[in-house]
Amino acid sequence: MKVLYFAWLRDRVGTGEETVDPPPEVRTVGDLMAWLTSRSDRHARAFSDPAIVRCAVDQDFADVNAPLDGAAEVAFFPPVTGG
Template identity: 65%
Template structure:
């Protein structure tokens, strides 16, 4: 699974992307966030408030209950505001 980080998430995690192999019980975006948050202190800081994180699965916006699979690309980014 390829995970991409954008904006302040990238700064907190310390990388723009990484390949991960979450356990089988990680089945959706929320589960992936929870699993990533315990990987390291930097991941914990990035996902400290999951309500401030948006996701896309295979370049389509995704809700926390959206399924994820081993060959997916998941991007995490902050909420986008316009002006």
């Protein structure tokens, strides 16, 4: 699965993109965030406040309970405002 990071998440993780192979127990976006947090201090810093992290699964906005069944891409980004 490809994981994309945008804005300050990219800066904290140290990359804009990585390919990961999470274990079978990682079934939701929230599970993925927790698993990524355990990978490194940089990941832990990026997800230190998961309430302010937004995500998309295969380019559709999703929440932490969204399933990852067959997902090819998960993107994480800060809240977006428009005007």
